[in-house]
Amino acid sequence: MADLTGTDKSLLARLTDYSDVVLAVMVVAILGILVLPIPPKFLDLMLAFNITLSMVILLVTMYIIKPLELSVFPGMLLIVTLFRLSLNVASTRLILGRAYAGEVISSFGNFVVGGNYVVGFIIFAILVIIQFVVITKGASRIAEVAARFTLDAMPGKQMAIDADLNSGLIAEEDARRRRNEISREADFYGAMDGASKFVRGDAIAGILITIINVIGGIVIGVV
Numbered sequence: 001m002a003d004l005t006g007t008d009k010s011l012l013a014r015l016t017d018y019s020d021v022v023l024a025v026m027v028v029a030i031l032g033i034l035v036l037p038i039p040p041k042f043l044d045l046m047l048a049f050n051i052t053l054s055m056v057i058l059l060v061t062m063y064i065i066k067p068l069e070l071s072v073f074p075g076m077l078l079i080v081t082l083f084r085l086s087l088n089v090a091s092t093r094l095i096l097g098r099a100y101a102g103e104v105i106s107s108f109g110n111f112v113v114g115g116n117y118v119v120g121f122i123i124f125a126i127l128v129i130i131q132f133v134v135i136t137k138g139a140s141r142i143a144e145v146a147a148r149f150t151l152d153a154m155p156g157k158q159m160a161i162d163a164d165l166n167s168g169l170i171a172e173e174d175a176r177r178r179r180n181e182i183s184r185e186a187d188f189y190g191a192m193d194g195a196s197k198f199v200r201g202d203a204i205a206g207i208l209i210t211i212i213n214v215i216g217g218i219v220i221g222v223v
Contacts, residue, residue: 033086040102043090047104068184074191081202088209096216136203143196147189157182
């Protein structure tokens with residue numbers, strides 16, 4: 001049992017050491033999905049993985065206490081958003097090229113539309129309004145305000161740490177740790193501000209891709 005635990009720790013440490021390589025491989029794979037045509041079954045697998053990954057990230061963010069416990073969230077958000085954009089491009093290629101984009105998209109479309117295209121269009125319009133106007137725009141504004149207030153409060157927090165250090169209330173090590181936390185917090189909220197704008201662009205791109213799919217499908221079907 002101890003050997004297995006040691007093996008798991010060594011494997012985790014090895015993955016941590018090569019995290020940059022793993023990230024580079026993921027980005028190259030995402031770019032490959034953007035450029036290269038993929039079969040519908042592989043797209044189904046990637047869509048299922050994307051849904052599962054989104055649920056895992058949602059649950060993790062709900063259960064953390066401090067934002068710095070998930071300091072990699074802005075970078076993770078960028079990678080996941082880029083992955084979702086690549087899946088949008090791949091599905092568009094299959095829809096316009098083969099008129100079939102796998103079972104996941106087909107099943108979800110039938111579930112939402114329910115055999116009535118008018119109802120499906122209305123539900124789609126409502127979802128677009130909720131995603132872009134309420135969720136995406138609201139999250140972008142929250143991230144912007146949080147970053148602004150964090151940066152504005154940073155000098156006051158540093159002065160409070162210096163005052164506690166000079167009065168002997170905290171040690172040098174504690175002061176160094178608190179300054180590091182303040183710096184990490186400012187970096188985190190600044191990165192979240194940029195990531196939220198990236199996600200907003202992804203929402204706009206998703207709407208445009210859907211419109212292109214509808215218009216392109218009609219044109220190809222008529223011609």
